[in-house]
Amino acid sequence: MEVFTPPSAGLLSSPSKRAMMHPREAFRVPYGCRSRQAAFLPLEQPEDERAPSGQSSLSKKLRPPSRVNEVTPACPRGLEGPLQTGSGAELVHVVSVRPEEAWEEAKVRLFPALISPPLPASPPSADPNHVSMDLKHVPDPREQGWYLGLMAPNIKGPSFAWLDPSRLYCHPQAFQDCVEDLLKTFRGDPIDLVAGIDAMGFILGAAIAHTLKKGFLAIRKAGHLCVKTLSKPYKDYQAREKVMEMRADAISPGLRVLLVDQWVETGGTMRSAIHLVEEQGGLVAGIAAICVEDSEGGLWLKDHYKWAHCVPPQLMPQFNAHWLDSFQAFNPNQGPQ
Known part of the structure; x- marks a missing residue:
């Protein structure tokens, strides 16, 4: 040329x-x-x-x-x-x-x-450290909580939670079954609003609200809402002092609210959200999480409110001990084997 x-x-x-x-x-x-x-x-x-x-x-x-x-x-x-x-x-x-x-x-x-014609797509990485996940395998039959084995253990140290539950959201069937298992307890109950707790509770809460065809309320950590809010201090699972906020115009007296978080370990975050709802005259229709541990705070919640989680009774000792048998077969580079 x-x-x-x-x-x-x-x-x-x-x-x-x-x-x-x-x-x-x-x-x-x-x-x-x-x-x-x-x-x-x-x-x-x-x-x-x-x-x-x-x-x-x-x-x-x-x-x-x-x-x-x-x-x-x-x-x-x-x-x-x-x-x-x-x-x-x-x-x-x-x-x-x-x-x-x-x-x-x-x-x-x-x-x-x-x-010029586009370059051909690069083949999948042959790097042994390449992280992949099987998003197609579904066991038959699907027993209660089968997807809990998809959760990944903590490999980064004590400043992180002891496992990563959000890994199961990547699997389409696992995510759907998780939501359905949480809703079994509340089928037929009068629920007016679903509230998700910042931040991972937004994922499950929004999915549950969509399934129930209800509205969704985000309960935020302090400093994110630009409207009039109500706030409540609390301690998270690592005993760190924090403040939770909720918009002041979302809950009217008598409104029945289902509270959703990803995990309940010590119960401090969930109790703070309960206070915010009840101080405005709302009624807590129930609490839902992938797991509500048998900690002092978790047992208090189970005694005072209707609750649901995804963990079968036979697996609760593993969850309370913060170590799952499925972790033994977990390859951090390739996922469960």
């Missing part, structure tokens, strides 16, 4: 050269092209036809055609081939008729990278 060398700045800005242009050449085309009907791509001249030293051969020889489509008839439309213009007969290509055609063909010549 020939390399395009644009005309000099003096040629493009010269009033005398602009005056010679065809009247219909009043729109801008790709860089270096000054004509609506023609874009000139100078070719290399024979040695004997080049201008003397110190004189620009372009200054007198680049002229627009005297009429539209003044091209060599045998050449294809759009890049019609050499045309002799002016004295000295410098060869130029005329690029054609419609502006959109001129632009497409200029891209071919000037910017081949823009129209």
